[in-house]
Amino acid sequence: MVSSRLLFFLSAIFLLTAPAVAQTPDFLYHDCLNDKGNYTANSTYERNLNHLLSSLSSNTEIDHGFYNSSYGQNSDQVFAIELCRGDVDPDVCRGCLNISTSLLKQHCPIQKEAIGWFDYCMLRYSNRSIFGVVETLPGFRMWSPYNVSANYLNQFNDDLRTLLESLRSEAVAGGPLRKFAARNATAPNFQTLYALVQCTADLSEQDCNNCLVGAIQDIPQCCGGKQGGRVIGPSCNIRFETYEFYNSTAASSPPSSPGEPPESPSPPLTNTNTTKGSESNTSRTIIIIIVSIAAFVVLVISFCVYFRVKRRPRREKLETAEDDEIRSVESLQFDFSTIRVATDNFSEANKLGQGGFGDVYKGRLSDGQVIAIKRLSKNSGQGDLEFKNEVLLVAKLQHRNLVRLLGFCLERDERLLIYEFMPNTSLDHFLFDPIKRAHLDWQRRYKIIGGIARGILYLHEDSRLRIIHRDLKASNILLDAEMNSKISDFGMARLFLLDQTQGNTSRIVGTYGYMAPEYAMHGQFSVKSDVFSFGVLVLEIVSGQKNNCFRNGENVEDLLSYAWKNWREGTASNIVDPTIMLGATTEIMRCIHIGLLCVQENVADRPTMASVILMLNSYSITLQVPSQPAFFMHSNIDLETTSRWMQSTWVTKSDERSKGNSVEASRNEASITELYPR
Known part of the structure; x- marks a missing residue:
């Protein structure tokens, strides 16, 4: 049986090897409707538009996910509609719309009418009344790149049609606050089919029904035979997938009018044939009994075979393994004279740096190979044999994000x-240098963060040994010629004997500022200690400043405190290095969010590195709200203030849109977008 850990690892590998997503803070699709007319700068219409957009985020009616309003008079009157997906909570909705108001004006600076869609919200404004009017244009379509198996296509289409028709009826009857429905149903080939439909709440029941009927009829043209698809328009939209893409709890709890109890969620489609279910249960019981008996017989036979196996072949196998280990150790051992010549007798000119475990030198072997030599300090308590064995184990830990140990x-x-x-030395030489920092654009920094995460995951979960680094910091992240990040010193904890028992040590090895509180104060370490250090590294990479001296104008304060304060106050952009402010804003904010999750004071609240990698590579995963970090110095912050909208997971589009009417847009896997003709 495949272990749950293996399944989780395989899913992580799938996400890591999925096609890259265009990480720009932009709409799924937008249209400036140029044929509807333009306004002039500083005109009455522009002032009315700015006033209306600035007031949209402060309204309370958006708590229901829909809001329409107008401002001005006569030809200068502006009408606007806001719509959030029905399963999105109010804070995420407001955050999405706040970004939409500024972004739509940037894309359409002089157009009187414009519309833009994110995954979670839509914003639309016009110089004509658009309330209660069904419109299908402009719009767009998206579909999954994966096809439904031909063997199940007809049944899949029937199940999809049944589910969408059921949801259509439910959404039409949704009332004046929200016309939205989402549910799942059983699909062929042991799959589950998830779908949602939604209309703007200002439509009548008949108009909503007509709009959804038209959208459903478009599915065969855009998404026929696909495992997922969307039909999106100004007045209504539909979506279906074979994975859960919406918040099922929120989707099943529609808003109620004041004084009315919430409606009970509609039950999912189920098989009501109880006779068939009973027969299935009986068959399953028989199968379980037969399998159990067979397993018992196999177990008995295995024991008999085991005790009949002669011990001499086993001893020979062990001796062969020991010989292989000896040969492996010998192949890794260098002569001291060779290294002394390679480093010019450890000259200062070849000295690359100095760390807690010893000095590091650059060397060149006789065959021209350039190497790095760490001359360990003389406080290792191991004998020669033990040291060789440990080196052999560490040398076998090979991963593209670990510095390779060539020998000893x-x-x-x-x-x-x-x-x-590593020709580009360590991360700190670039990150904390005001000139070299310019070489680290956001794309490179994000690549470095991902590489560090994959290297730590390998040490924690996938290597021959479970290695807890205990000294993750910027100077221990080395960069190769292509600026790929590689973790160094990952075997030092094993090469130096420490007084430790069951995850406790009386000798603290590490660097203050990166060390988790339970380790720094009590000597307790675990994989979550490395997660804490990773979180500090992420915040340093985003900010470009050291964790213990974050400069805020004339003031110098602790990075974790400063990051937490700005996160709670909704000013997280203050943390970001100004040299990357033009990068992928949504992605940067998500990394700050992940960093704060990693440095939480409570060990149990910190994610594992496997979860971190999934969060970094899949925008379909909603992030938890972080709690106060360890070593937080400023506790007078209003803890009720929140920026939870930053945890939203928005799908972004490809910059290829300008090249034609077919572009690529993606979540954690690629999909294809088609624009309606206008």
């Missing part, structure tokens, strides 16, 4: 480790 050298009290050479 032993001579008297000298202990040397030979690594592959």
